[in-house]
Amino acid sequence: MRAVARRLSLLLGVGMLLLLQACATVKSADASDPWEPMNRSIYQFNDAIDTVALKPAAQLYVKVLPSMVRTGVSNFMGNLGDVWSMANSALQLKGQATVETFMRINVNTFIGLGGILDVxxxxxxxxxxxxxxxxxxxxxxxxxxxxxxxLFGPSTLRDALAFPVDMKGNVTNSLADEPTRNGLLVTRLVDTRAGLLKAVDAIKASSLDPYSFVRDAYLQKRLNDIHDGNPPSSFDYNEASSKP
Incomplete structure (x- = not known):
């Protein structure tokens, strides 16, 4: 797991370095995406990896495992993820959200068979x-x-810098047994991709430019997430980039 993490960190670091080098010379019509040509290249690379590896694995996962089992896996992984969500709710001083997430973890862990059932x-x-x-x-x-x-897909510079902290905060990475950690990592990846099979296919089939669709959807979702479902009516990336 450590070797895999080092390789992923290296790939992420190289990608970030290339993006930072490109920002001085690359221009884009979209203020939110000044590194668009480089981003499109990485998007195409990720799509190729998805086509040859992730999507076939997710399709096999859906074909082999019954829906009830897949739901249990998703619930279990979601329960593990709730631990880090609770920590971040506390860091944001969201008292009610922190308490309710703490209750979710305990209810699903002790009543929901370790999180398999989302009670x-x-x-x-x-x-x-x-x-x-x-x-x-x-x-x-x-x-x-x-x-x-x-490999990891859509992000922003802020979220990319936060990504290593999220990886460290993932409760799965604190498990002592390396095979278990590896198994959970792969399971989470495949389960997540399986949940997106129809959505990704629909985007590619209906959108003239899937890259732009994914970018705009991601940025809108993140804005919505940060403002807890009540984002400002408009967000000016030119204005935001000029702030310290």
Whole structure:
């Protein structure tokens, strides 16, 4: 797992270095995406990896495992993710969200068979997804330019810088047994991709420019996440990039 993490970090670092080098010479019509040519190249690389590896694995996963089993896997992985969401809710001083997420974890862990059953949602305890990028945004850190990360996909400069913290905060990475960590990492990746099979196919089939569609959807979602569903009516990337 450590060797894999080092390789991923190296790829991420190289990709970020290339993007930073490109920003001085690359121009884009979209203020949010000044590194668009480089981002498109990385998007195409990621799409190729997805086509030959991730999508076939996700299709096999859906074909082999019954829907009930896949739901249990998603619930289990979501319960692990709730731990880091709770930590970030606390960092954002969101008392109610922190308490409710703590309740979700305990209900699903002890009543929901370790998180396989999402009993908390059935009880009306809201699920919240928080990460360190959202925490930085909550405290006023601007998103910066749009970035496509090698292997990991859409991001912003702020979220990319927060990504290593999110990786470190993932409860899976604290497990002592390396095979278990590796297994959970792969399972989470394949399960996530399986949940996007129809959505990704629909985007590619209906959009004239899937890259732009994914970029705009991601930026809107992140703005919505940081403002807890109540984003400002407009957001000027030119103005944001001029702030310290």
């Amino acid at each position: 908390a949602s059935e009880m009306g305890i809201e699920k919240r997804r928080e990460d360190f990028g959202q925490t930085l945004g909550y405290w006023g850190v601007q998103p910066g330019p749009y970035v496509v990360l090698p």
